Amino acid sequence: MNWTGKRTLVTGAGGFIGSHLTERLVSLGADTRALIHYNSSGSWGNLDDSSVKNDFQIFAGDVRDPDSISEAFKDVDVVFHLAAMVTIPYSYSAPTAYVRTNVEGTLNVLSTAQKSGVDLLIHTSSSEVYGSAKYVPMDESHPLQGQSPYSASKIGGDKMAEAFNLAFNLPVVTIRPFNTFGPRQSSRAIIPTIITQTIASSKIKLGNLEPTRDLTFISDTVDGFIASAEYPEAIGQTINLGTGQETSILNLASEIIKIIGNDIPVVQDEARLRPPESEVDRLCADNTKAMDLLRWRAQVSLKEGLLHTIEWVTENIDRFKVNTYAI
Secondary structure, three states: OOOOOOOOEEEEEHHHHHHHHHHHHHHHOOOEEEEEEEOOOOOOOOHOOOOOOOOOOEEEEEOOHHHHHHHOOOOOEEEOOOOOOOOOOOHHHOOOHHHHHHHHHHHHHHHHHHHHOOEEEEHHHHHHHHHOOOOOOOOOOOOOOOOOOHHHHHHHHHHHHHHHHHHHHOOEEEEEEEEOOOOOOOOOOOOHHHHHHHOOOOOOOOOOOOOEEEEHHHHHHHHHHHHHHHHHOOOEEEEOOOOOOOHHHHHHHHHHHHHOOOOOOOOEEEHOOOOOHHOEEOOOOOHHHHHHHHHOOOOHHHHHHHHHHHHHHOHHHHOOOOOOOOO
């Protein structure tokens, strides 16, 4: 696809993945709009300090309110829908908020896209919708399991996207990233949690150390989003973005400690444990469909991605509340 002048919209553009995707679209020459969650401070989230913040158009709104987002969708060719409530722990406390944003908000985005006549909508799923692996590697036919309110809400959003494709012929691609990490990610995610504590604490407090995750660097995930809009064969499909390799939380912590060179103990903190039946024990992607349909394969190794992330976190350590468990 020639992105020059292509009219694009990113919902959730101020977030971790959304901000990187917004900047990539700008670099490709797309006419880029960034939909950020309205807030009284006027913050653009991770786009506040973007080096290209004068090169995209900002719209403030709330996907839970269709009236507030409709203007952003006018005359748009491609929508990348990333706006969501994320992380598992807070979903135990606020499940209704997750349904309203991740299910009803996705419904509003789909409906607005349909009414606006967009050419394509890329919907963002999560590997958490699979729950604990029944088999590995996990392909897109793996059963869906709502092991947390967060995962259940993402399943609901995925099914709504599927329904709009099948019932209303809205061109939708569902992208299912596996544990993306990199610069700008908050300490609600495991890798920044480990890095910040390794740098600035006397011990590393974590939850369950045994689960495995398929860790994908941010630039690779963004490549997958871009590719999903470039291949018409992807329309109507759900596509995993993962490396096909799994790493346990304990081994991940050990690798980060080794890179940073601050040999401190890893301890289990009961407050960080998920309810036993809610814990996702294994996640490991089968990325065959991504390779076949999108010509996509992860390019950045775990160690290389960790080096980039550690560098960024070290330079921005003041952004983190190191000794606070962020949910």
